[in-house]
Amino acid sequence: MTQAEDNDLVARAVSGQDTAAFGELVRRHQSHVRNFLRKLCGDHTLADDLAQDCFMHAWDKLQTYSGRGSFIGWLLKVAYTTFLQSKRKSKRYTEILESAGHVADQESRSKVMPSDEITDLDKFLAVLDEEERAIMVMSYACGLSHREIGMATEMPVGTVKSIIFRGKEKIRNSFDIKDHHHG
Amino acid sequence: MTSKIIIMAERIKDAEDRFLESLFESAPIADDGFSQQIVRRVNRQLWVRRLTLPVAALIGGLIAFKPLAGLLSVIGNMSTMISFDAVGVAANSIPQMQNVLLGAILLGAAMLAARILED
Numbered sequence: 692m693t694q695a696e697d698n699d700l701v702a703r704a705v706s707g708q709d710t711a712a713f714g715e716l717v718r719r720h721q722s723h724v725r726n727f728l729r730k731l732c733g734d735h736t737l738a739d740d741l742a743q744d745c746f747m748h749a750w751d752k753l754q755t756y757s758g759r760g761s762f763i764g765w766l767l768k769v770a771y772t773t774f775l776q777s778k779r780k781s782k783r784y785t786e787i788l789e790s791a792g793h794v795a796d797q798e799s800r801s802k803v804m805p806s807d808e809i810t811d812l813d814k815f816l817a818v819l820d821e822e823e824r825a826i827m828v829m830s831y832a833c834g835l836s837h838r839e840i841g842m843a844t845e846m847p848v849g850t851v852k853s854i855i856f857r858g859k860e861k862i863r864n865s866f867d868i869k870d871h872h873h874g
Numbered sequence: 875m876t877s878k879i880i881i882m883a884e885r886i887k888d889a890e891d892r893f894l895e896s897l898f899e900s901a902p903i904a905d906d907g908f909s910q911q912i913v914r915r916v917n918r919q920l921w922v923r924r925l926t927l928p929v930a931a932l933i934g935g936l937i938a939f940k941p942l943a944g945l946l947s948v949i950g951n952m953s954t955m956i957s958f959d960a961v962g963v964a965a966n967s968i969p970q971m972q973n974v975l976l977g978a979i980l981l982g983a984a985m986l987a988a989r990i991l992e993d
Contacts, residue, residue, distance in 0.1 A: 722905075726902075743912060812898065831891075831898035
């Protein structure tokens with residue numbers, strides 16, 4: 692899976708509206724995007740719906756991909772934006788329900804995972820805020836460089852580094868990582 | 875050169891980084907028709923976009939046909955009458971103008987609705 696092949700597929704998809712080339716791009720990167728969104732939302736069904744929306748947005752905006760950074764970095768930027776937009780919409784939806792007198796936390800209560808399904812990673816992610824979670828997942832799960840994360844989140848590289856440092860510190864303070872190192 | 879050094883520096887990982895990487899690592903998700911589903915949605919969207927403009931033009935044309943025909947006949951009348959009785963032409967054209975305006979507004983609304991649907 693090389694960058695040059697990705698760029699070639701993007702060029703084919705953009706110039707000739709070649710949906711087969713775009714399908715190949717989706718097939719190559721769907722696992723990364725879905726994993727990223729699953730870790731971000733903690734809800735597999737919602738994450739897969741968001742991944743579909745993400746790829747539809749990617750198709751619409753494909754001509755804006757300049758080919759300078761990696762395609763997966765660009766795709767994760769689209770995925771992160773899709774996630775934030777959905778979050779904003781659901782917040783607005785909750786506000787409307789609240790103003791209409793409905794129980795506000797109904798939705799969040801229904802999404803609580805059963806305790807036997809909570810993994811170590813879920814516990815680690817729970818101590819991070821949304822931004823830290825997204826950046827840590829991009830760095831440690833998707834293997835993006837700090838520069839690529841900076842491009843994906845529209846943050847300076849220095850800020851990305853300090854957020855990763857802060858995230859690691861939070862995890863270190865909340866859990867005894869040394870125990871994990873040696874066994 | 876500088877960027878290569880930065881990337882190398884990023885790659886020098888300590889035990890904590892390696893631990894976090896192993897923790898965040900997850901099995902690849904099988905495609906299971908996911909990409910085909912996306913391609914189907916993209917193809918559907920392309921068809922809708924291709925059809926929107928011709929369909930909107932057709933509907934607008936059908937709506938505007940009668941007022942347009944009225945407008946053409948008024949123009950035809952004006953060209954013959956203008957030299958004889960300018961006041962009379964204006965009086966004849968006023969009832970037709972309502973139809974023309976209505977047709978133009980409906981055509982504009984249809985085009986706007988088509989644009990919104992496309993978005």
